[in-house]
Amino acid sequence: MTSAHSVWLVTGCSSGFGREIARILVKRGHQVVVTARNPAALDEFASARNALVAALDVTVPVQIADVVQQAEARFGRIDVLLNNAGYGYLAAVEEGEDQEVRAMFETNVFGLANMTKAVLPGMRERGRGHIVNISSVGGLVGFPGIGYYNATKFAVEGLSEALAKETAPLGIRVTIVEPGPFRTDWAGRSLKTPKSAIDDYAQSAGARRAAIQGYSGSQQGDPVRGAEAIIQAVESPEPPLHLLLGRPACEMIAVKFKEFSAEIDKWREVSLAADFPDAG
Numbered sequence: 405m406t407s408a409h410s411v412w413l414v415t416g417c418s419s420g421f422g423r424e425i426a427r428i429l430v431k432r433g434h435q436v437v438v439t440a441r442n443p444a445a446l447d448e449f450a451s452a453r454n455a456l457v458a459a460l461d462v463t464v465p466v467q468i469a470d471v472v473q474q475a476e477a478r479f480g481r482i483d484v485l486l487n488n489a490g491y492g493y494l495a496a497v498e499e500g501e502d503q504e505v506r507a508m509f510e511t512n513v514f515g516l517a518n519m520t521k522a523v524l525p526g527m528r529e530r531g532r533g534h535i536v537n538i539s540s541v542g543g544l545v546g547f548p549g550i551g552y553y554n555a556t557k558f559a560v561e562g563l564s565e566a567l568a569k570e571t572a573p574l575g576i577r578v579t580i581v582e583p584g585p586f587r588t589d590w591a592g593r594s595l596k597t598p599k600s601a602i603d604d605y606a607q608s609a610g611a612r613r614a615a616i617q618g619y620s621g622s623q624q625g626d627p628v629r630g631a632e633a634i635i636q637a638v639e640s641p642e643p644p645l646h647l648l649l650g651r652p653a654c655e656m657i658a659v660k661f662k663e664f665s666a667e668i669d670k671w672r673e674v675s676l677a678a679d680f681p682d683a684g
Contacts, residue, residue, distance in 0.1 A: 411479045413437040413471070415462055415519060416489030418445040421538060421583075424631035425486060430455050437475045437482070462489045462515030472522045484534045484638060485523045487516040490556070494616060495598040496609035497551045504596060505552045512556035517563060524576070531575040534638055537564045541584045541653040545660045549609035549616075568645055577643050581634055584653030586625030625650040 412429055416422040418440040426438045430452050438449045439460035449455040456478050460471045475482050490512040493504055520535055527533030542550060543557030561580060568578035595617070601610055630649045637647050648654050668675075 409433055409435065410483040411435045411437070411475065411481055412484045412486060413439070413475050413482050413523065414486040414488060415439050415460060415515075417449075418442065420488070420586075421581075421627055421631055421634070422486070422488040424627045425488070425634060426455070428628075428631055428635060435479045437471065437479075439471060460489075462487075462519055463510045465518060468515075468518055468522050472526075476526065481530060482523050482526055482533070484536060485519060486536045486538070486634075487519055488538045489515060490538065491596065492550065492553045493596045494549050494609075494613040495552060496549060496602060496605040499598045499600070499602055499605065499609065500552050501598055504598070508552060508596075509556055509559075512553075513559045513563070516560060520567065524571070527571075527576050528574055533571075533576045534643065535564075535567065535571075535576065535578045536581060536634065536638060537578070538581050538583070539564070541582050541648070541656050543580075543582055545656055547612055549605075549612035565645070578645065579634075579637055579643050579647055580645060581637075581647045581649060582653055582657075583630060584625060584648075584650040584656065585623035586627055586630055586650065587623045624652060 412425075412434055414422050414426050414429075414436060417426045417438045422440075426436055426449065429436045430438075430449060433454060435454045435456075436449075436452075437456045437458060438446050439458050440446055441459065441461045443457050443459045446457045449457050456474060458471045458474055460467050462468060472482065491508065493500075493508050495501070495504075516537060520537075523533070523535075537560055539560045540553075540557045542554045543561045546554045546558075564578055564580045571578060597613065601613075633649055634647065637643050648657060
């Protein structure tokens, strides 16, 4: 549980959840390090006395170190790190362009990990802190056409669950946020697609890509309400490890777990037969 005036470091504040969370936190009097690759996009926060605007590309280690140093020099500590920076790439696995895939992993996975590593020493020293990692419903369910994005978010899920078990004894909480479709720029200007599509995937990956691009701007999820939910979870006396956001996310995960459970039961005897007979 964070205090009424905690220090938050938020990545990816130029739009979406990052921007809305920063707005709410600043308005409520929290001390907020508001970051983006282009700090000119954060002019609305420049005059706020409880905000520190900083340039941050999470794929550049020297910028990560500099932002953490600035935050601690200005506010004395970092209570909450919100790893929000990230983007999507829509391609069938065979269509994936190596350079684009690796660049997305650098932001969505390695940038998140390096930000986390940068704030953990201070949190360990104080014996408290909270890491919030923005994943996706796509971190729990694979979809045609977004396999590489799925892979980055599945990585965030595994990293975060392990981190939660490592840091719980140290007083540091971890929350993984799994939004469904939200009315942010994720499916708009932030989204990347391959230069050439393979016709054989038109009915799977291609159809999914068209659907995602088609509903951009009309998704069911409200970024402001989503931001409020994230803050509420962090401020809870017992923050969740997993926080689904939006009805579609809840429904998709319920289906996934139901199907997964049925498959485990169906193949249970085959699974158990893989052990040595006397293994108990």
